Amino acid sequence: MNPEAAYAPVLIGDDPAFVVLARSPDPQAVEAFGWMIGADSDGVPFGAGPVLLPASAVAGGAEGIAGELLRHVTPEHRENANLVPLLAGFGLVPGRDVPADGALAALIGLDAARADPVAAGHMLDAAGFEGVRERIDARALHALRAAERIDVSSYLFFSGDGPKADHRRQAADTYPLLAGAMARLPTVKMRIDAGSSLADAFEMAMGRREDGRPTLPKAALKRLQGVDWPADDMAPEHLAEALGTISPQNVPRSKADFEAFAAVASTVGRMLPSVGLTFDVLAADSQGKWAEFRKRTAKAAMDRRPPQGLEGEDLVRWHKNPPPPDESADALRAACIDLEDMVDTMARTLVLPAAATISDQMPIVGEIQRRQAREVAAQILIGTKTAPGAFLATRAWHGRAMEMLAEIRGGDPKLIEEISRKVADDGWAPIANGMVAPNGLHIVPLTDPRALADEGRGWGNDRGDTLNPDGSHGLDHCVATKEASCRQGKMHVLSIRRVHPDGTFQRISTPSILGVPQGTTEIRDNEHRGFGNSNPSKEADEAWKWYRNGLRTGAIPINHEMIREVTVRERKRWSDDVARGALYDWRKEELLERAFAAWKPFLVKSMQQMPLADFLARADIQDLSASLTGRRLAALHAAR
Numbered sequence: 001m002n003p004e005a006a007y008a009p010v011l012i013g014d015d016p017a018f019v020v021l022a023r024s025p026d027p028q029a030v031e032a033f034g035w036m037i038g039a040d041s042d043g044v045p046f047g048a049g050p051v052l053l054p055a056s057a058v059a060g061g062a063e064g065i066a067g068e069l070l071r072h073v074t075p076e077h078r079e080n081a082n083l084v085p086l087l088a089g090f091g092l093v094p095g096r097d098v099p100a101d102g103a104l105a106a107l108i109g110l111d112a113a114r115a116d117p118v119a120a121g122h123m124l125d126a127a128g129f130e131g132v133r134e135r136i137d138a139r140a141l142h143a144l145r146a147a148e149r150i151d152v153s154s155y156l157f158f159s160g161d162g163p164k165a166d167h168r169r170q171a172a173d174t175y176p177l178l179a180g181a182m183a184r185l186p187t188v189k190m191r192i193d194a195g196s197s198l199a200d201a202f203e204m205a206m207g208r209r210e211d212g213r214p215t216l217p218k219a220a221l222k223r224l225q226g227v228d229w230p231a232d233d234m235a236p237e238h239l240a241e242a243l244g245t246i247s248p249q250n251v252p253r254s255k256a257d258f259e260a261f262a263a264v265a266s267t268v269g270r271m272l273p274s275v276g277l278t279f280d281v282l283a284a285d286s287q288g289k290w291a292e293f294r295k296r297t298a299k300a301a302m303d304r305r306p307p308q309g310l311e312g313e314d315l316v317r318w319h320k321n322p323p324p325p326d327e328s329a330d331a332l333r334a335a336c337i338d339l340e341d342m343v344d345t346m347a348r349t350l351v352l353p354a355a356a357t358i359s360d361q362m363p364i365v366g367e368i369q370r371r372q373a374r375e376v377a378a379q380i381l382i383g384t385k386t387a388p389g390a391f392l393a394t395r396a397w398h399g400r401a402m403e404m405l406a407e408i409r410g411g412d413p414k415l416i417e418e419i420s421r422k423v424a425d426d427g428w429a430p431i432a433n434g435m436v437a438p439n440g441l442h443i444v445p446l447t448d449p450r451a452l453a454d455e456g457r458g459w460g461n462d463r464g465d466t467l468n469p470d471g472s473h474g475l476d477h478c479v480a481t482k483e484a485s486c487r488q489g490k491m492h493v494l495s496i497r498r499v500h501p502d503g504t505f506q507r508i509s510t511p512s513i514l515g516v517p518q519g520t521t522e523i524r525d526n527e528h529r530g531f532g533n534s535n536p537s538k539e540a541d542e543a544w545k546w547y548r549n550g551l552r553t554g555a556i557p558i559n560h561e562m563i564r565e566v567t568v569r570e571r572k573r574w575s576d577d578v579a580r581g582a583l584y585d586w587r588k589e590e591l592l593e594r595a596f597a598a599w600k601p602f603l604v605k606s607m608q609q610m611p612l613a614d615f616l617a618r619a620d621i622q623d624l625s626a627s628l629t630g631r632r633l634a635a636l637h638a639a640r
Helices: 053-060 063-070 073-079 082-088 101-108 110-115 117-122 130-136 138-141 152-158 163-174 176-184 186-193 198-206 218-226 236-243 255-271 280-285 290-301 312-320 327-357 367-381 387-396 401-409 448-454 479-487 538-553 560-573 577-582 589-602 612-616 621-628 631-639
Strands: 004-013 013-023 030-037 045-052 442-445 489-499 506-516 525-529
Touching: 004 063, 013 045, 013 101, 013 130, 030 053, 030 063, 030 082, 030 101, 030 130, 045 063, 045 082, 045 538, 053 063, 063 186, 063 255, 073 152, 073 312, 082 101, 101 110, 101 117, 110 117, 117 218, 138 152, 138 163, 163 176, 163 186, 163 631, 176 186, 176 198, 176 236, 186 198, 218 236, 236 255, 255 280, 255 290, 255 327, 255 387, 280 290, 280 387, 290 312, 290 387, 312 612, 312 621, 327 387, 327 401, 327 479, 327 577, 327 589, 327 612, 327 621, 367 589, 367 621, 387 401, 387 589, 401 479, 401 589, 448 479, 448 489, 448 577, 479 489, 479 577, 489 538, 506 538, 525 538, 560 577, 589 612, 612 621
Parallel strands: none
Antiparallel strands: 004 013, 013 030, 030 045, 442 489, 489 506, 506 525
């Protein structure tokens, strides 16, 4: 038992609840985290955690901790929250691993909690946890044991007594992975209660593809019958759809392979089909050995540079025994985003300018042309590579990307650092004012290319040196490539920092949102990254959620007028959409030549010796040129 932990029962009105407090065993740590779980009169679970607790809440004992945690359990939270992490954290979901940040892990350690989560949870019964456990319908949690989420509506669908509830739970036992979808899809719910065929119900609910085939064929459903291995990384109906597209010999046969398949399918399979990495391509490369394939893919994506500061024997030891690759879905998702970033950057800085230069007409760039340019860039960069090869290519590009982009802009790799520090013509408007979150972290909008470069320092240089000229350290990620989107008001990037009393600061994470439509508070997340593209810390995530909620509610006013003025100024700076994305005048042949030369080392081998004239003569570049100038549309009309 963690000696720095405590737990106790409390009452929330008439509802039983249970709180847990845990501090880090590190004597230097002062943070305390809390968890709470309770059940209302209908047996519906509610709660929150882990939540960083203020000292005043800790001083108030169990009641003070419960009061602080209740601030996070709003009516909207109760209705919509995914309760899987909270319930599994207390050992209440059979077959589910206790999460690393769950209450039981904090109390007795992760290994002990995962060895027997149910027994670990019962350990708390003598302290009053039994009052909460007895209210929660264990049959509903068993039905939802493999569901990707458990919320109020899905819990109530499977809870209760009587023939209807029994029939629903029997349906969940037939397809445990699809239990959440059964509670979510109205037509499936109705057909289950009517006693209709489950296979027919799902086939009707999921509809058909453009070619007329069922989105979720019965053959795919059959492969999920009785499977209760959780697939947290992907909606089960999408997982079933993915299984239906691969050949029988490549279907995962073990829990380890199934979990690996879910992680790969939810990331590479759903994010990168536009670059040729479709389910069937991934399956062919895996040969059904999905756990081994995920390891190969994660290893190709990982950063192989040693940590900064390692020298001498420590550095030798690191090279002899480097850390294993991060095989999580989050790490694979970050690798996919990096690959998309590489493809998008080439589309903007080379493919679209090359296509535009072929014609003397003004290019018009819409989403169709951008998508077409990305497809061309993917073919040029990746060719026939599958996921591991594609991620290796991405890592190679990221190793020199900052230098390469500076060469395209002006030929000097240090150009970005030498530009004046003031936010002037090359800057853009902040989404809103910087603020200090309730947990003390500062949220600072980034408004020029130097700020982006400093924020991501370390990424794009082979040494991984994160030190900035002002003495601060960057976060070793690719935020500097977002400049064109920021200039056009399509994205806003912010920095979350811990500011010290002497004025120095430590960067914690980098959140970003998509452009906000004028006059609205419609906030759409783009991404939120910590050091080296890792997931942000809980305190950073907490600060960002507070700031983002302030933007949505209007408590933090959005700078609509300034954003509009700067966006108009930016549009006037460049003659057309192609130049606006490339950030150079593509009409000047020497600038296009410079961009082509900068990209050459990253092209597929067959193209690395190709002259620019041959590149411009490619059929896909010619076709894109016709699309940019409307010639292809005119040809189609003429053909009719």
